[in-house]
Amino acid sequence: MPERSSSRTDANLQVALAGEADANRRYIAYGFRALEENRPDIAQLFFEAAGAETIHALNHLKTMGAVGTTRENLERAATGEMEEIDVILPRMIRDAEEEGRPDAAASFRLALDRERHHRDMFRGALATFARGAPAAAPAPSRPGPRAAAAAPAAGP
Known part of the structure; x- marks a missing residue:
């Protein structure tokens, strides 16, 4: 585009x-x-x-x-997940640990784990897309809304 x-x-x-x-x-x-x-x-x-x-x-x-096109969107999504995995979330985890915020570090670690799952989903879809095959159905993402709602509320 x-x-x-x-x-x-x-x-x-x-x-x-x-x-x-x-x-x-x-x-x-x-x-x-x-x-x-x-x-x-x-x-x-x-x-x-x-x-x-x-x-x-x-x-x-x-x-x-x-x-963009579905292929462009898959590529952009996979690239974005890699940026979060390789750069953004590791820095956020370090900052939280240095500032004594284990709650934030845990939240960032959970996100990092799920971003890896997302990266793999998008990469897998790209591989099947090239062959014209349907993408595999994603495994249920966790945690669900109830777990997210039960997460500690942000302080003032």
């Missing part, structure tokens, strides 16, 4: 995408907390808002030209 020249609008799309993605994850977490507190009515509000934030983010991605 062709690269665009950088502009304020392109930068704004990046900022908007990050904001929508962050709001989506927060609203889902807030919805799970509302369920834990036996407030399904409030949870539904958060989950509905999270869905809307997803639509906004998808629109920004399309506008940015960030969604």
Whole structure:
């Protein structure tokens, strides 16, 4: 896909995408907390808002030209997972350990384990894609939403 020249609008799309993605994850977490507190009515509000934030983010991605062909998307996804595995998460784990945050280090380690799984899924799909064969069904990802909802809440 062709690269665009950088502009304020392109930068704004990046900022908007990050904001929508962050709001989506927060609203889902807030919805799970509302369920834990036996407030399904409030949870539904958060989950509905999270869905809307997803639509906004998808629109920004399309506008940015960030969604390519399936093959391009698989390659981009595998590359992104490798960056997290090789650079980003190891640095975050070290920082958390140096700053005495075993809770954060554990969260980053869990993410690192799952990113390896994601990398393998995308690589496997790329290999079968080249042959025209269907991709293998992914193994269930863990932890599920209940485990994520039970994770310690962030402090003030």
